[in-house]
Amino acid sequence: MTTAPASGRLGAVTAGAPAFPLALLFGLNFVDEIDRLAFATLSPEIRDAFGLTDTGIGAIGSVVSVFILLAAVPLGYVADRVNRVWLVAGAALLWGTMSALTGLVTAVALLFAVRLLAGLGRVSNEVVHSSLLTDYYPPEVHPRVFQFHRLANPLSQVSAVVAGALAAAYGWRWAFAVLAVPTFLLLCLTVRLRDPGRARSRTAAPAGSGGGLPFTAATRLLFRIRTLRRLWLAALLSGMGLVALPQMLSLFLSDVFQLGATERGAALTVAGAGQMAGLFLGGRWAGRASSRDDWHGVATVAGRSGLVFAAALVVLGWSPVPAAAFAVMFLMGAGGGSFLPAYLSLVGRVSPGEVRSQAYAWAVFCIGLGTLASIALYALGDAAGYRIAMTAFGLVVLAGAVTAFTARRFAQADAA
Template identity: 35%
Template sequence: VLRHPILSLRVVAGDGPLYPLLILFGLNAVDELDQAAFNILLPNIRDHFGFDYQSLFSFLGVVSAAALALSVPIAYMADRHPRVRLAMVGALAWSVCSFSTGLATGIVFLGFARSGSAIGKAVNDPTHNSLLADWFPPADRPRVFSFHQAANPVGATLGALSVGLLATSFGWRAPFFVFAFPTLVLVVLAVRLREPVRGAHERRAAGAEAEAVDIEEGPPSYAEAWRMAWKIASLRRMFAAMPFVAVGIGGFASLNVLFLEEVFGLGIRGRAIFGAALAPSSIIGLVIGARIATRLLARGPGLVLRFLALTSVLQGGLYVFYALSPNLGIAFGVAATTTICGAILWPGILAVLSLIAPPRARAMVFSIGSLWILPGLLVLPFVGWIADNWGIRYGMVVMLPVAVIGGLIMSSAGSLVAGDIEDVWRTSA
């Protein structure tokens, strides 16, 4: 990889275009700069605005809910308008809101700024995932989605190191001012991107004639997209698993930082070093997940779901081990393993969703999946209440049943997914 980086990237892209993959990778990475800053500085922000654990996790839940709710109109537009342009507009919006986080003087202002900044993820999920699915054939998608998700640890590492320097020197607001600008460079580079044909790879895989491959179907209404998605049995199971799996993955980032501050007394610099050292674990997970998922996909997509389900259950057990960590060294080892599991899970879920989602409603299906995360956010205030009354260790343990339930539901879709993929390809031809 180090000797021949371009050749290695071409292997990742397979038969698809490399330049768009790199641009989406970059946009995903700069979004992570802002999130890394907020996570590492969460104890400082909590103290500045006077939150306790329950009110803090309630605040985080409301902010996440606002961003997830925006994913539906964004996806509706993504199925009807150029997704490249929409991704660029969203990137500019989250850049402005990230800058505004540093200006926040009250909880309401902070809430609006963080909700707006979360537009980054609200835009990324339906637009980036849909674009990748239309730029790259099904066989390449596990590898491509893993590479795209590798931007998260890259951005998290750079963000953590920068936060440690900026916040200790200039205060907790400084990183948000600085991190708003790299996005502007990538938006300029994204001007060269061209919109791919929706569903061309599925029609080609189904044996459609060459003339029919490039003919797009008209986008469905929201009601029609919902009906199309709900008819697919494995997709219903995946939706049902989303509130458990996604909250388990996302909740660990906030809990981890607060845990380090309360249990081990780490300040900004210590948390930044811990976060920067932890982030590369995601790359390990992405490499492992991509290789295993690609091999299992060749044998049968149901095996991919069962592998992801097992990973979710394992991750739940690791939450308990992390909560019981007697020292920082053991805590880091368990956190690294937990991060590896999370890095395996999410790209794998996205790759499976891209295969069972009807191409003409693919962006909408990704956004519907995001909406199913909303019920899981109700767990966060409960976790905060437990942390306030019994300590952050007990709050962490609550994530065990959440992850296990998500894994069991996801595993139940394993016997259904192969037939559903065949149906999607056949109806797309």
């Protein structure tokens, strides 16, 4: 099935290469987002059910995220040495099961445990999916491929409305049980997926017969690439805000505008619509640049998009009414969406094939380190209000966006 040439619109995205891998990974990315958004949307209800404060429920999300993201580099190392399809299937089974169990646990410790395990499954999307797609398809179509794959993120925002409606009708616990079902349906299709092998780079040292570079050699190789170093520093700075953002947005809307679960879900859906628009724009801009082998241009698209995203976060903190907040969230989503096709294509281009999973993983790891500081933002929200906390959020992400913008200085040389 993975060798059949594609036709139609999806065939245009893949330049005629088999579309089944892209379609299946899109679906898995979609259902992964359902779990994440359900927890973010229903954070106030979960907080009340377990008798937690805003800082407490925020700490669960942030601490879990740190553990998950710090596991990205070991996962990337494994993914560069084993069949990545096995990792995709195992990860889907793990997060689907833990998502369902989220609605069953009754103790805070168990809630922490199931969210941790669910997140460990979901992190494979950032590391393994990106690596597989880079090897399934040629570089000139990577922006379009990543654009399509990441469309799952904004399209899944509708699940925030569904989660809110299910929680309002049947309680938040039933919402998690129902929303876990699609993951298991897609899991059955992974048996038809095949690992495409790893495209080698002339910049990499020979891997030998052991199935991959040793970890220290791979790390030295990656850290010599200046574009990656800038992007990873940007991830470290932005990590304070990015991972906790959906949960922070939900608490912000609840605290500042007293919006209920359904309205908060609608707000996240608006942000998702902006992200969808941004993905189309970013994919088009980055695709034009990559078709000319202009990786300075691809990096410029990523940098400018990050600046738009960060500026919108700062403005959001001072939105006077819900309608204004919704409009700014659309712009924020557009900036984040247009960043992704350029960023993912750029990392895939400048990183050697033998260690590409680790290249994606190091960015996730750096975001995890930055997330350690996000707990302070929840405490700031409790103490000073969520307008101040959201503004601080935006300023930190802005520092990361400026750093990412400087990566364009080295992108063309590193891609050569």
